[in-house]
Amino acid sequence: MRSKSATGPPPAADGHERQRRTVGLRDVARMAGVSTATVSRALNAPERVSAALRERVAAASARLAWVPDAAARALATRRSGAIGAVFPTLSHGDFARAAEALQGELTGHGYALLLACSHYDLAHEHLLVRQFVERGVDAVVLVGNAHDPQTIDLLERRGVPYVKTFNHDPEWRHHSVGPDNRRAMHSLTRYLLRLGHRRFGLIAQSSRNNDRAAARLEGVRAALSEEGLSVRPQHFVEGRWSIAEGRALFERIIEKRPWPTAIICGNAYLAVGAVLEATRRGIALPDEMSIVGYDDIEIMQELPVPITTLRVRSDEVGRVAAAYVVDLLAGRQPSTALECEVEIIERSSSGPAPRASR
Amino acid sequence: MRSKSATGPPPAADGHERQRRTVGLRDVARMAGVSTATVSRALNAPERVSAALRERVAAASARLAWVPDAAARALATRRSGAIGAVFPTLSHGDFARAAEALQGELTGHGYALLLACSHYDLAHEHLLVRQFVERGVDAVVLVGNAHDPQTIDLLERRGVPYVKTFNHDPEWRHHSVGPDNRRAMHSLTRYLLRLGHRRFGLIAQSSRNNDRAAARLEGVRAALSEEGLSVRPQHFVEGRWSIAEGRALFERIIEKRPWPTAIICGNAYLAVGAVLEATRRGIALPDEMSIVGYDDIEIMQELPVPITTLRVRSDEVGRVAAAYVVDLLAGRQPSTALECEVEIIERSSSGPAPRASR
């Protein structure tokens, strides 16, 4: 019945339905000769409906080409079925791959992905998260650990579950999925130490608003200091994310002699730039110098001097993050395997430390 | 009031409200001493509410930290404020950039972006679009012109506006935004013709389920046939999207002599692979051979032999697509400038045709 109020005015023309624009669950119910509750159940809990009715409902809904209305469902259940994710950007292959995997996994579980980019701006991230919360997302996926306190606050107060990604910190294990940047760089540095390197250069990605970059730096420094070593200030340079920047920063480093025998780059693009510039200058890799990167992109293995780097399964980051929130929302205990594998891919840009260097 | 039915059982404990989980517009209304209608108006059409009340509503909603519920609004307005986009993948830089720009522009207009990847699978794309439609997206953004007829049908029957992107076809000008792939490749081919090339090789991206790739091929072939030329079958190769593939396909081409003097690649990665393999084999570019690509990625200008290519503003594609749907949904006449600029970036991988070739 449409009119519920006994005191209100009688509906204009009850008895025959007013014209409806879209077919709804009610129409399906009527056609199948069942109640709306049954149609709803047939859809959401088929096992609680007798086979016969289930059949009739299915037939009717097919005949009417009924498409359930998500807004109505969301209103009734207080769940939107949407997950919001904020990435710094999609222009970096790792985030793009993670986003893609995240979406695939979420879709597979009936969730949709609302995606936005913060451009490494925490204030903007806050706005985006706020928008997501207003849109009623069931959970939020964030990148890194550095966030506006208000953002976390908002999420926590509204009871919206969230995961941090791309920087698994063993201490916050139930919230962060991804590689342990610090540990990964630590092991890459140790690899170079084992090769006999003692003088290091560091081409870092700016660690402003980027805790992953900061963690990588820490990893390098920790490994070095365990051997009583450190990077000389003149051999530490920091910059944006690009091949051209890698080139420029490499030039800055080799202005100061004696050169480092090994240069560690904060990401794949910086490494490509450094290697390209080194070979352009006729510096023999790895005989005169070793250069390594973080993250593996196709070009690294295709260059005349293939580049040693850490392979991070970014798609796994996305997949695991998705699984985590799905489990959480299903009331299941999320998997505890939140750290993603990292592997050193050894190529020709690195080798034993030279006896002497320029 | 909660109970509307005069015949139903009296509400358990009316008189004092039952506990409500979240603050709603009703609470704001009560606190401000106005009706719910006024609160709603104060939010959506402030100019229709007196300044005094507007003030009180604002104060109350701030004090209660009220966050409007998107699902309820969507149900009432029949608009979700969400736009769905299906890209083939995000791993190709051009799509990632477009997605990012699309989102930025949409967010700027109060819309959210639901994103999904089809992996070049039309059936899967259909599923995703269906999911979007069920979620009540206000519009859909698609890539390319090749789609499952059912997909277009669904959209049209449900009256969901959509745009096709990345392949502007002058004939369908009101639906497709992006570069005109055919024309772009036509002009790149003419550029090579002007340089005196007459024997061409073609390293194409598979045109299966990819009308952009197909359009590029057409462009090349049209330009050649205008000069009475064509690509010899043994110099036409097709493959996947990767640097390694570009390498392999380049090898296939140079198995057959005489070599082409110019090789046109269907995308940036194939071009990078081809150039890398050519230089590895000591083939002098551009003296012995010219190689060009489609789309510009950073590495192309950083390689020892920088690569001539077509620059496509993918971010503009995203931005224009967003503007298009926003205009459409606002009832405005969308801009008619749906074609995105393409520019030939001339670098050292191309030059005048050699007198003779191997």
Place this chain on the structure above:
DNA sequence: TTGTAAGCGTTATCAC
């Protein structure tokens, strides 16, 4: 198992 009907939190159509 199935049906009845009360919400879910807004917007929008009316009257005033």
Place this chain on the structure above:
DNA sequence: GTGATAACGCTTACAA
């Protein structure tokens, strides 16, 4: 300009 109140289309106690 403001206020009642009926939708919006679905889910879910509770009853049968």
